[in-house]
Amino acid sequence: MAAPRAPYACDPDRSRGRLFSEAPSRTRSAFRRDCDRVIHSTAFRRLKHKTQVFVFHEGDHYRTRLTHTLEVAQIARAVARQLGLDEDLTETLALAHDIGHPPFGHAGERALDACLEAHGGFDHNAQTLRLVTSLEHRYPEFDGLNLTWETLEGIVKHNGPLTDASGAPVGRYATHGVPFGITEYDRTFDLELSSFASLEAQVAAIADDIAYNAHDIDDGLRAGLFTIDDLKAMPLTQGMIAEIDGRYPGLDESRRGAELVRELISYLIGAVVGETEQRLGALLPKSAEDIRRCGRKLVAFRADAAEAEAGIKAFLWQHMYRHERVMRVMVEAECLVTDLFARYQRAPEDLPPEWLPPEGAEPESEGEQARRIGNFIAGMTDRFAITEHIRLFDSTPELR
Template sequence: MANAAIAPYASDPAKSRGRLVAEPPSATRSDFRRDCDRIIHSAAFRRLAYKTQVFVFHEGDHFRTRLTHTLEVTQVARSIARALGLAEDLAEASALGHDLGHTPFGHAGERALDQCLALFGGFDHNAQTLRVVTSLERRYANFDGLNLTWETLEGLVKHNGPLTDSAGQPVERYREDELPRGIADYNRMHDLELWSFASVEAQAAAIADDIAYDAHDIDDGLRAGVFEISDLKNLPLIDDILRDIARDHPRLDPPRHAHELVRRVITRMIEDVIGESRRRLEALNPASVTDVRQAGKPVVGFSSNFAAADRAIKDFLYPRLYRHDRVMRIMTEAEAVVRRLFERFVDKPSDMPAEWLADLEPGDAIGRALRIADYIAGMTDRYAIGEHERLLGSTPELR
C-alpha cells in the first residue's frame, strides 16, 4: 500500500475504524486513498470549479475558485503531513473534502441560507459537507453518500477542534446554539466522538486552509487591484519578506513581485508549522493517535509569532478585501439571488427537479425547507444565476 505512516501518532489505514457500511478492502489502495479518490470523483467536488472563493467566477479566469483553493490546501496539507511522518492520504482526504458543503457565492450564499433556515436551525457549511459525503452524493448501489472512513469523517467535522465537551454540551462557536442539525443527526447514528480533537492529519489540513487563505487572498486582492503591495509593508512577516525581496531582486516587476511574496509567505508558514508542531509533539510524546485526540489542545499550529502574523493578515484582509465595496456590492446581490430562489421553491416546490421531492411527506414544512437548502447549496454560481433567470425572469449583474 502507498503512503505508510512513519510516526507512532499517525493514523494507520490498516487500523481504520472502518466505514458505516462494511466493504471489502481494495487490493491496490489503502482505505484513506480510496477516500481521496471517492471525493475527487464526486459531483460535489466537480462543482467547486464554479463556486466563489472571493470573486465570482466571471470576474476573471485567474481568481481562485473553491476548487483551486481546495487543491492548494491539499498541497500544503500533504507537505506538512510528509514532514511530520503522517498518513498523507488522510491529510489529503480531509483537505479535498473540507469545502464540499459550501454554497454558491461563497459566504454570501451561506449567510442567505442561514437566514432562510432561521426557524429550522440555520445553515452551517461544515454540517452540509457531512451531509454531502454521507447522504447527498448518490453514486453507489449499496449506500447513499461516499461511505468514507470514520477517520475522514472525523476530520471533516472536527478539523477545527472539538464540537462538544465530554458531557455532550456544545463548545466554542456552537456554545450559544445547538449543534447543527446535520452533524447532530449523523452523530447519533455514527459516533464521531465530537468531544475529542481530530487526528494530526486533520489538524494539518485545517492549518493548511489558513495558510492558503492568507497567501492566496493576498494574491487575489493584488490582482484585483483592491490594495497594493505597499499597503502590506507594515504587516508582521510580510514586512520582513518584502525587505528580503527588495534585497534579492531590487528591480523585480510588479507581477513577479507579488508571486514572489506569495511563494515566500507559503514557504515560511509551512516551515513554521512544521517546526512548532514538532515541538508540541515532542512535548506531548504521544504513543498513538488516541493520545493526540485526548491531548486537550491542538498538536499542529503556528508558533506565537506566526500566529500573531496570521491574525494581522486576516485583520488586514477583512476590511480591505472581504468587506471592500466592490466585493460587498456583488455579495449583497448574490445573497438576494439565493434568498429569492429559496422563496420561489418554498412557494413552488415543483420548480425543483422531481428527484428532490420524491420522498417528502406532504405538509412536512421542515423537511421541505431542508431539502430546498440541500438543492440550493449544491448549485454552482452560474447554475444559480441561470435558475434565477429561468424562474424569476431576470439576471443579476454580479459585477
C-alpha cells in the first residue's frame, strides 16, 4: 500500500521549472513528462545493446544496461511508494541513471577516461547530463530534453554533493575536480552542487546498488562463475539459502537461485525503508528543501544490512568482476574503444558526416575535437562499436 505523499517529497506543482519555458501538460505532471521524455529518447533505446557485465552476444538472458535500468526503476518505485515520495520523479532518475554509459560497461568508461585524460576525462554522470541537455535532438525549440530542475539535480547529485559550500570539489571529485560538462552546464542552470539531492534521487541511487547486487548474483550463477553453495561464505546469504532449502527441499538450482535473489531484494528494500524512516523521524523535515540542506544522506541501509551489502560487493568483485573470463573480454573491449578514439583523432573523416564540424565553422581546439569524438563513442552500442572496429581495422577481438 502506498504511503500518503510526504511533506518532504518533491512536488511537481512546485518544480523550479525548465531551462526553456514550456506550457504545462494538461494530462501529465512535470515529472511524469520528464519520465516519458527519457523513455522516448534515443539514448534510452541504446541501452538494450550496452553491456552490464556480459557482452551482448554471450547469451540472451544476461542483463543489459536496459534490463538493469528497468530493474532499478522497479525497486526505486517500490521504495518511493513506501516513503511517500514522488514516484514519477524517482522513476525518471532510475531510468536516466545509466544513459551516459559508453559501450562495454565500466571497461568502456575506463578507456574513454584515459583517452580524454588531457581534456577533463570521462564521467558517465556528466555524459548523462550532456545527453539530456544538448546531445538529444528531438524537439524543434531546444536541444536536449529540457527536463525539470529536479530531474537534472538528481542526475548530477544522486550520490551526494559534488562541492563544498566554497565550491571546492569533494568526494570522488576531490582529486580531479568536477567534470567539465557539469561545471559548464551549472553556470547556465544552477544545480546547487554543494547541497544534497532530493530523497527521490537518493532512492534511485540506492536502488541501483540493490539491483546490481541481486542481478549480478543471478547472472553469475547462470554463467557458472560461482555456485549457490559458494554464496554460503556470507552470513546473510548463508541464512537465506538455509531457509530456502528448509522450505523447498530438493529444489532445482535455477529456482533455488531465483528464490535467493527475490529474498535478497526484499531484505535490502526493507532495510532501506526502515533506516530511512528512522532518520526522517529524527530530522522531521517539512519540505524537500529541508532534505537538501540537512547536510547528510538520509536514504541508507540499516547498519547490519550495510555490512552485508558490502560483503556481497566484495564477493562479486572477487568471483565475478575480476574473474579471468570477464577480465579477458573487458581488457579487449578497452583496447577496442582506445583504437576507435585514436583512429577518429587521426582520421576525423572516418566519423559520420553529422559528427563533423559544420562546413565553414571556426577550427576546433584539440580539446573540442577530443570531446566530440568522446561523445560519439560514448553513444555507441556494443555491437556498433564492434562493427565500426571491423570497418576501420584489419583485426578485431571477438570479445568472447
